[in-house]
Amino acid sequence: MSFYTSLSGLQAAQTNMGTISHNLANVSTNGFKRSTTQFSDVIASTASSNPNQISGSGTVVKSIRQQFSAGGYAQSTSSLDLAIAGDGFFAVKSAGDDVMFTRNGSFSVDSDRNVVDSQGNKLQVYPVDGSGTVVATGLDSTIPLRVPQTSGSPQATENVALTLNLSANSPIPAESAAFDAENPYAFDRFDPATYNQSTQTTIYDASGNALTMTNYFVRNTAAEGDSGTSSWSVYSFVGDQQLSTGSAPEGGAAPMTLEFDATGNMLSPTDAVSFAGFTPPGSTSQQPLTLDFGSATTQLSSPFAVSSRSQDGAAVGQFEGITIGENGTVTASFSNGDTQPLGKVVLANFTNPSGLRQLGDSTWASTGISGEARLGEAGSNGFGSLMTGAIEQSNVDITEELVNLIAAQQNFQANAKALDTANQISQTIFNIRG
Incomplete structure (x- = not known):
């Protein structure tokens, strides 16, 4: 029995080292969130077992829990680089309209003038009217943020x-x-x-x-x-x-x-x-x-x-720049002096963010454990504020992870030693029988 008890400890320690190694490998990944391995002991008992004589049967990995604490913030010169100070996620959609959520706010403009992340997923915003007022809410009502090339109609000078x-x-x-x-x-x-x-x-x-x-x-x-x-x-x-x-x-x-x-x-x-x-x-x-x-x-x-x-004439305005306010309102400016609100950045939050399913590339999808996404605006109740010209970095602390890695390695070695000891005892017993 001691073989299987030590083996469960070895497997658990190996999983823990893998989790820590994954954290360390993504120390420079923008928007990455570290994970911790949660363990649970295994007890095999029956109603007739003496509670004072139960030794246990090892351990199992209960969960690998994501930690959504904020990472550091790096300043940027791009007006499309965004960071959330507090709770919330950016909502993005893939080419197949799959909804995903991310904390990596490093966005750019693609060849179709859509604002996208590094994987080509389109940033979602609420539609707004000419004054910047939101005209529709809900995840089904969001639209991709797209930068117009021109503004206004030409008018001949008279x-x-x-x-x-x-x-x-x-x-x-x-x-x-x-x-x-x-x-x-x-x-x-x-x-x-x-x-x-x-x-x-x-x-x-x-x-x-x-x-x-x-x-x-x-x-x-x-x-x-x-x-x-x-x-x-x-x-x-x-x-x-x-x-x-x-x-x-x-x-x-x-x-x-x-x-x-x-x-x-x-x-x-x-x-x-x-x-x-x-x-x-x-x-x-x-x-x-x-x-x-x-x-x-x-x-x-x-x-x-x-x-x-x-x-009294006017030229067609050519796109010159884009700004994103603290409340998430996206405004484009043009060469003819026009300004045009394009939408308001959508933020999403969850009852249990740790239940989100990791998709890679610092993106997540909702699950039954995380609950449905609750949408809102930057700075509103339950959502963090928006920072422009900044990118949230990984929340991995190298020092902490290295200490945890040493502890996991020692745990692995201790279980390996217990397994070796059990093997030596078995060999001694076999020799006695011989």
């Missing part, structure tokens, strides 16, 4: 507004040798001597493509007459295409004319001026476009300056 000051001290370019005084349309945008100032505004065509609108300001007359009025010409270009407010006497494009009184206030135009015949590059249809200098544009002695600039 109205441009500028407010500026044209310096009253600016000379008339006609005094330059490069300017033909007898030809008021001798302006040349490639010759800075033919204009006083210029400014650029980004506008958009119907496809959302960015175009550059450049306005050149040419002083025509200084303050003259009893009224003290003066005028400027504004030549407008989109790329290499000159815009026109009408037909020039020479058949070219007519510039816009600004008039100011003696105090520097603009007299005309009083409304936005429409350009004629503007066709964006690559387009076959004309695009309406107006330019409005408003009522605050002035001609003062101070230097040329643009105080405000606006236009």
